[in-house]
C-alpha cells in the first residue's frame with residue numbers, strides 16, 4: 001500500500017490565526033476595563049475549531065473559564081483543556097447528572113426544576129453551578145417570578161454551591177436600545193442578593209456598552225474572532241485593536257470573456273451589459289458560502305474589490321474581474337472571500353446573514369490552516 005498523497009493548493013483554504021484570537025481576547029479584557037473574561041466557544045468555537053482555539057486561549061492567553069452550549073461540547077472541550085472551568089449554558093437534566101461529575105463540568109441552571117434537581121443531587125464530587133436569571137430575552141433562565149421565589153428561599157440556596165450568576169442581553173448590538181439599561185438594572189438588583197458570587201452579564205456587545213455592563217466576568221464570543229457585533233451604521237471603529245482572525249481564500253479555476261447579453265450561472269440571473277472578464281472560483285455553498293451572496297457578494301483579488309455575479313453554485317462562484325489588469329491575474333490566483341479586506345461586517349451587510357451565521361456556517365471542505 002502506498003501512503004495517500006494529496007496535492008496541495010487544490011482546496012479553498014480557511015486560515016485561522018490563533019495569535020489574533022489570543023490578542024483579541026486580551027483586548028476584550030482591556031475593553032472591559034480589566035474585567036475578567038471567559039471565552040465563549042460554543043458551536044466549535046464559532047466554527048473556528050475548539051480543539052485548537054481553546055488550548056491556545058488557556059495556555060497562551062490565560063483564559064481559565066469557558067462556556068459552551070451543550071454537554072457534548074463540554075465533554076469534548078474537557079479533553080482539550082483538562083484544568084479549565086467549563087460551563088454548559090443549556091442546563092442540567094436528570095438523565096445526565098453523572099456526566100457533570102465525571103467530567104467536572106458546571107451546569108448553568110435555568111429554572112427552578114433544574115435548581116431543585118441539582119440541589120437534591122447527592123454526590124460528594126458535585127461541581128459548583130451557575131444560575132441564569134432571565135431579565136428579558138425570554139430564552140433561558142429563571143423568570144422574574146422564579147427569581148423572586150429563589151432569592152427568598154434560603155433553604156434551597158444553601159443546598160447549592162453557586163460559583164456564578166448570570167443573565168443575557170437581548171439587544172446589546174444596539175447601544176440605543178432602552179432594553180439594555182432595563183436588563184442591566186434588573187440584573188444589578190439580583191446581584192445584591194448574591195454579594196459573594198461572581199456576576200456575569202456582558203457578551204461582546206455588552207462589553208462595548210460600557211463599564212456599568214461589565215460586572216465581574218464578561219463572556220465574549222464574536223469579538224475574540226474579530227467580528228464587530230454592533231449594528232450598522234457603526235459610528236466609530238472599536239477602540240480596542242480587534243482584528244479578523246479568519247481568512248477564507250479560494251483560487252481562480254478559469255477566466256473567460258463574456259460579450260454583452262451573455263449570462264452567468266444557474267438560472268442565468270446575471271447578464272453582462274457590456275463585454276466582461278469573468279473568473280470562476282472554487283468556493284460554493286457546500287463550503288458554507290451561501291446563496292445569500294447571489295449577485296451581491298464581494299471578493300478581493302489583487303488589491304481590488306470585485307463583485308460576485310450570478311448564483312452561488314455548490315462548488316463555484318463567478319467573479320467579475322473586468323476592473324483588474326488582465327496581466328495581473330490568471331488561473332490559480334488567490335481570491336479572498338472573508339478576512340482582512342472582506343470583513344465579517346461587510347459580508348454580513350451585503351448578504352443579510354448575521355456575522356455569527358457566516359462564521360459558524362463554514363464547512364469541513366476547506367483545508368484548514370492554523371497560524
Ligand SMILES: *Cc1c(COP(=O)(O)O)cnc(C)c1O
Nearest residue numbers: 040168203204205219220221222
Ligand atoms: C453566545 C453567547 C455569548 C457570546 O455572545 P457574543 O455576542 O458572541 O459575544 C454570551 N453569553 C451567552 C449566554 C451566549 O449564548
